[in-house]
Amino acid sequence: MSSSGRQPVERPHQGRGHGGDRQYAIPTGVVDLVGWQRRSRSWWIIELKRGKAEDRVVGQLLRYTGWFREEALRPNESLRGVILAREASEKLRYAVSEIPHAEVWTFDDGLRIRPAA
DSSP: OOTTSSOOOOOSOOSSSEEEEEEEEETTEEEEEEEEETTTTEEEEEEEEEEEEOTTHHHHHHHHHHHHHHHTOOTTOEEEEEEEEEEEOHHHHHHHTTOTTEEEEEEOTTOOEEEOO
16 A cells, blocks of 8 residues: 555556556456546446346446545546446436436447447
8 A cells, every 4th residue: 555545556557648557456357458548537437248238237346436536646637437238227327317427329330439328
């Protein structure tokens, strides 16, 4: 632990603009993608699902974003959580709509990504 009481975290971004690592291990699990947007000083925690994502994935995303917010986020940084899936269930969309820092996105066969409708 650092003198602030927070665990030291190897920050996955280096260099300019954007950065990201695949399969970023933290104590609460393995995050599929961690991204950094330099301009907005925003971290992106992205959970990937190959098929239809159900509302149970919300707990998984919240474990990751909760740990990241408490252990790694600096005061001048923000955090977004995204569930990216081929399809999103109605229950998932309703659950995520109540979480200000989370979003659901879907992708198609051409790998076009868009917010879940």
